[in-house]
Amino acid sequence: MPLFHPRQMQWSTHFEVNSETGEIRGISPVGRATAIALKLNSPNQLKARQLWIQLELFP
Numbered sequence: 001m002p003l004f005h006p007r008q009m010q011w012s013t014h015f016e017v018n019s020e021t022g023e024i025r026g027i028s029p030v031g032r033a034t035a036i037a038l039k040l041n042s043p044n045q046l047k048a049r050q051l052w053i054q055l056e057l058f059p
Contacts (some may be wrong), residue, residue, distance in 0.1 A: 001033040017059055022049035 004014055014031030015024050024040045026032030033043065052058035 001029055003037055004030055004034040017049075019053060022053055022058075023045050024049075 004011075014026060014028045014034070016027055017024050024035055024058065026035040033052065039045065049058055
């Protein structure tokens with residue numbers, strides 16, 4: 001499965017974000033493969049993303 005390529009693909013086609021938990025969910029095979037391969041929901045990533053959401057820096 002190819003991974004997400006930001007210059008060739010639209011983010012919203014492949015991912016969605018839970019605004020409460022900060023979790024990025026792959027909604028396509030490409031999105032799911034990318035989220036797993038890049039560990040987008042590791043504990044440290046989730047903590048950082050939650051802080052960014054609180055500070056209105058994400059998304």
